[in-house]
Amino acid sequence: MRRLKIFWILLVFILFILPKQGFSETSLEKEWWYEKLKGLSIEEKLKNGFPDFDYIRALVEFEEKYVVKDENSKRQIFEKVRYKILNKIKELSKNYPMEKTFKHPYTYCLESGTCGTSSYILVKINKNYYLADYELAGGWEYAYYIYDINNDQLLYWIRDKYYGNEDENLKFILKIISLLVNPDISCPLELKRYCGTDEKVRSTENMFRILNNKNDPFTRCYFSLIDSLPRSVDTLWIRKKYIVAGPPTIIKIGNKIFISWGVCKIHACNLRGYSILYEINSQTCYGQLTVNKEGSKVGEIIESKKYWLGNVDNNTKLLFKFLYGDE
8 A cells, every 4th residue: 555655646746746847848838829939030020020919919928927027036046046157157258259248247236235127037937947138249239148047057149149058948938038128120211210220319319309300200199199188197297308218119010110119207217107109101109108106115106007098909008018018
């Protein structure tokens, strides 16, 4: 009887516990979106854009299910592995000419050990952790790496070339993360004033100049969307351009090309946010205004309200979610 009991325990362990480690068939292969993403090609994505909204839905589901959001957990795990990663970087940097690409991979961490909002992405698939980060490799070209914490493996991806452990699982996650953090496509000629590769064109100052041009279709989109809001909603900061913003994103879905731009109220980015999607062919505008109410504690949000602007359908809402998250 005792031997039979041990047999059943071992059988359960083999059938149900072991497959839960890492990339088992039950973890990713059976996810509906895995087929959408497993064969993705960055070159194809840059050339043709996202083929459909299901592709974006798949990316959103991956991010919601596997990307660790809790900052405390991220920091604790990061602190445990940072020296291993640094040593791996030093080890691999001897074998390729871009050893300075990741010279400051953790600059967001203060010397005291406290960290602000992290620049890296931490992914957990079952019991495996993968830590990924990216930096500019020159111009507007990105360099990425991913570190498999459980198996102490590091993979770089620079200019479509891999360095380090070319594990297919690492490649898969790294490519997905590259789409999540940098969904831009090659800039069409007619949109060079918004998204040209020149740093001055991509600057926030350039977008302010565009907003000063009343004849620009994007400017009309930016200001006209908020006209439908109730008068009780504060939009003065949008109209007066009391804003903080980064460069716009250009994204293609099927035959539609969107200019995406997100801004927030200066000195109150956690309370007021305004994001815009402008589809250039139809000159259609979509927007989302977020109004948060702060609690008694610093950084505490006790109420959040979203206003959808324009004829926003579910697919467009999904696109906003992919570009801006739930914030």
